[in-house]
Structure formats: structure tokens, C-alpha cells
Amino acid sequence: MMDDGAKPIIVKRIKKYAAGHHGGAWKxxxxxxxxxxxxxxxxxxxxxxxxxxxxxxxxxxxxxxxxxxxxxxxxxxxxxxxxxxxxxxLSRQDGQVNAGGVDTAKKSFNLSAAKAALEKEETQRLQTLKERIQSKIENSAALQKFKDQLLLDFTSEGLRIQIVDEQNRPMFPAGKADLQQYTREILEEIAPVLNDVPNRIGLTGHTDSTPYFSETGYSNWELSADRANASRRALVQGGMQDNKIIRVVGLASAAHLDRKDPFNPINRRISIIVMNKKTEENLMRDAGRIEVGTDTEATRDAAARGAQATGAPATK
Structure with missing residues (x-):
């Protein structure tokens, strides 16, 4: 039994908390x-x-x-x-390893020689085409009877195939652009052969110097252009690819085949040009060239004269 005079005993318990774990993010x-x-x-x-x-x-x-x-x-x-x-x-010390065995040494190319080789190849291709057409004319019953009206030669533009009139066998009725049936047969026979080469095609219509002019202003210029376009349609119907043609023009009587006799029937003709690469490139480049704001001497003189007339200062 506890004595009433004794002091009570007080026990203090201190709770200890461990420090939190910092984790490994710093690592x-x-x-x-x-x-x-x-x-x-x-x-x-x-x-x-x-x-x-x-x-x-x-x-x-x-x-x-x-x-x-x-x-x-x-x-x-x-x-x-x-x-x-x-x-x-990566341990190699003597240049990049080439698994294909291709010679990586620098080479120089002679562009003039390469261009000459391409031109020679193209000339040979056009020569072969000419020989094929000549053979077709000789062996085709439809073309043999018209061989005197078919002329083949080379010009600066390429291989030229001309279909000319004869006195008693015109390709078109007088003053019209409607193909005669035998003219259509000639064009349809030639058309498939032209697909054998990648060269592009140009068509030109010609007339003789016989005056032709209607009340509406229709002349030999329109007539020659319409005849060239009619020939284009016949070639396409005969099987030639339409996208091969890049030029259809009419020259009327401006370029006679027989310059001594401007009324000779052979001046009335259709020329089919199988263009070489140079002609095709020149045609496409010139057709797509647009010069705007070219400051030439002529334009400067014109501007000066205009400024003097209006009293405004001329631009330089």
C-alpha cells in the first residue's frame, strides 16, 4: 500500500522518428x-x-x-x-569501305565527246527510220503506187517526209482542207512507224502561189494550216501517239519546193518532220521563254522619247 506522503513517479516516453528516405534521383x-x-x-x-x-x-x-x-x-x-x-x-584507315566494289575514284567526262556521241546515235536512229519507211513504201501495195509523191531527206531539223501533189493526183480538193482517200491511206500507213522512235513530230502545210482569198479573209495561210491539222488528225487515227506532235503550222506559199516555178504542183505539200533533239529543245525552250522588263538600249531610247513627249523625266 502506497504511502500517502510519497511522490508519484512520472515516466516520459519519447517517440523517435527515422529520417525520410531521399531516393536515387540524384544518381x-x-x-x-x-x-x-x-x-x-x-x-x-x-x-x-x-x-x-x-x-x-x-x-x-x-x-x-x-x-x-x-x-x-x-x-x-x-x-x-x-x-x-x-x-x-571504323578501323579502316584507307578510305570508305565500299561493299559493292565500285571504283570511287574521281573521273572527268568530256561533255563535247558525249554530246557528239549522242548526236551520232540519233543520226543513226533517224537513218534507220528512213530506211524502214523506204522499205515500207517499196513493199506496201497501198504506198508503192504513190512513191513518186513521197520524198524523204534530212534537214537541219531532222528527217523530213514530204507528201507532194501531182497534177492529176492532188492530196486535197482545190481550196479545201479535206483529205483525199488515198492521202489518208498514205498517212495511216506511215503513222505506226513513227512510234518506233522517241523523237517528236512537227507538221507543216504548204500551198503554191495561186492566189486564194475569200470574202471572209480566208487565205492560203489559213488553208495551209488547216491542211496540216487535217494531216495530224489522220496520223493520230492511223495509230501515231498524239503527244508526239509538238508543232503544226501553215506556211502558205512562203517556202516553195520548186523555187523556179511557184505554180508547180509539188509546192502543194505536207511536210512531216521527225525532229532531232536539238530542234526539239530549241522549240520547247523558245516557246517557254517570256522576257519581262528587259532593259535594252531600244527600250531605254523608247522611254526617253516618251518622256520628252510628256515632259516627264526618263527612267534609267
Whole structure:
């Protein structure tokens, strides 16, 4: 039994709490920092051990990578590149490894010789076409009787096939652009042969010097152009590809075949030109050329005269 005069005993219990766990995020950040520093020092070491010429080559490669890759030069996989050899085997020291075995040495090309070779090949192709048409004329019953009206020769534009009139066998009725049936047969026989070459086609209509003029202003110019276009339609109907034709013109009586006799029936003709590449390129380039604002001497003089007439200052 407790004495009434004794002091009570007080027991204090202190609860201890352990510090929270910090986790491992700092380790990841530190590892990234160390990796970045290693990469930085490696870059500095590489830059310090590379010559100035190689550095310029690397700089040019990243400026125009396609140009350097196609034309070659420093930084394009040669042995002087900062990464020796390149390719799959980085231990190579003597240039990029080429699994295809293609000779990567720089080569020079003679453009004039290549152009001459292409022209020679094209001339041979047109010569072969001429021989095929001549053979077809000799062996075709439909064409043999008209062989005197079919003229084949070469001009500066290419192979020219001319269908000319005869006194008693005109290709068209007088003053009209309607094809005679035998003219249509000639064109339909020739049409498939023209598909055998990639060359483009031009058609030109001609008349003789016989005056022709209607009350509506229809003249030999319109007549020759309409006859050329009628011939184009007959060629397409005969099987020639329509997209091969890039020129259909009428020259009326401006370019006679017989200059001594402007009324000779052979001056009335249709010319089919199988164009060479040079003629085709010139035609397409000139057709697509538009010159705007060309400051030539003639335009400056015209501007000066106009300014004097109006009192305005001339522009220079």
C-alpha cells in the first residue's frame, strides 16, 4: 500500500522518428552530368587533334552534305576525314569501305565527246527510220503506187517526209482542207512507224502561189494550216501517239519546193518532220521563254522619247 506522503513517479516516453528516405534521383542526374562532361572533353580532344584543313572539310560537309557526297572532298569518307574510313569498319584507315566494289575514284567526262556521241546515235536512229519507211513504201501495195509523191531527206531539223501533189493526183480538193482517200491511206500507213522512235513530230502545210482569198479573209495561210491539222488528225487515227506532235503550222506559199516555178504542183505539200533533239529543245525552250522588263538600249531610247513627249523625266 502506497504511502500517502510519497511522490508519484512520472515516466516520459519519447517517440523517435527515422529520417525520410531521399531516393536515387540524384544518381541519375549525376550520371547524366558525368556523361555530358565526358562527351564535351571527347569533342574538345577531337577538335584539338584535327588539322585545319580537315575541319574546313567537315564544315563544308554539314553545310552542303549532298554536294560533298556527290562531288567528293574533305569530310566525304576519305582517309583524311576525322572518322577514318567510315563505312561499317571504323578501323579502316584507307578510305570508305565500299561493299559493292565500285571504283570511287574521281573521273572527268568530256561533255563535247558525249554530246557528239549522242548526236551520232540519233543520226543513226533517224537513218534507220528512213530506211524502214523506204522499205515500207517499196513493199506496201497501198504506198508503192504513190512513191513518186513521197520524198524523204534530212534537214537541219531532222528527217523530213514530204507528201507532194501531182497534177492529176492532188492530196486535197482545190481550196479545201479535206483529205483525199488515198492521202489518208498514205498517212495511216506511215503513222505506226513513227512510234518506233522517241523523237517528236512537227507538221507543216504548204500551198503554191495561186492566189486564194475569200470574202471572209480566208487565205492560203489559213488553208495551209488547216491542211496540216487535217494531216495530224489522220496520223493520230492511223495509230501515231498524239503527244508526239509538238508543232503544226501553215506556211502558205512562203517556202516553195520548186523555187523556179511557184505554180508547180509539188509546192502543194505536207511536210512531216521527225525532229532531232536539238530542234526539239530549241522549240520547247523558245516557246517557254517570256522576257519581262528587259532593259535594252531600244527600250531605254523608247522611254526617253516618251518622256520628252510628256515632259516627264526618263527612267534609267
Amino acid at each position: 541519375i542526374a549525376y550520371a547524366d552530368f558525368v556523361t555530358a562532361m565526358m562527351a564535351f572533353f571527347l569533342l574538345m580532344w577531337l577538335l584539338g587533334s584535327t588539322s585545319k584543313g580537315d575541319l574546313n572539310g567537315i564544315s563544308e560537309f554539314f553545310k552542303t552534305p549532298l554536294k560533298v557526297a556527290m562531288q567528293g572532298g574533305s569530310g566525304s569518307g576519305d582517309s583524311s576525314s576525322i572518322i577514318k574510313g567510315g563505312g561499317k569498319d
